[in-house]
């Protein structure tokens with residue numbers, strides 16, 4: 001994550017190196033992603049982002065005002081697939097196995113984990129990024145080992161997904 005200053009505001013952005021010729025900025029779920037060619041220098045990137053600061057700030061604001069996006073059957077299908085893949089990946093790493101995973105509309109959380117090892121994932125995640133969904137699955141699976149939010153719990157999460165904080169931000 002990198003930061004630029006825009007007036008009183010700080011804008012954080014994520015850099016993704018890609019096999020592309022020109023850099024471009026994407027705003028996705030309140031996150032600023034700057035896609036850059038592999039060899040571009042950090043200060044060149046920063047200069048570019050700084051020049052676009054006004055545009056970024058305006059678009060971030062616009063996105064916040066957008067009404068809740070609709071959840072389509074296709075999005076639910078994608079959500080199911082992502083959950084399945086993430087479950088496979090992280091149960092292997094953590095050696096923990098949930099009883100059942102279901103998708104439901106829940107009100108106050110993105111996911112939950114019960115003492116009988118059932119995991120519920122919020123259907124509204126269908127509108128979030130793949131990484132954010134993976135993070136929620138991982139979070140709930142870690143609760144099968146640690147039923148709290150202790151340091152041990154967060155170490156477990158971080159051990160499987162070193163940049164989880166980026167995706168957790170998307171879910172605020």
Ligand SMILES: [Zn+2]
Nearest residue numbers: 139143148149
């Ligand atoms: Zn939790």
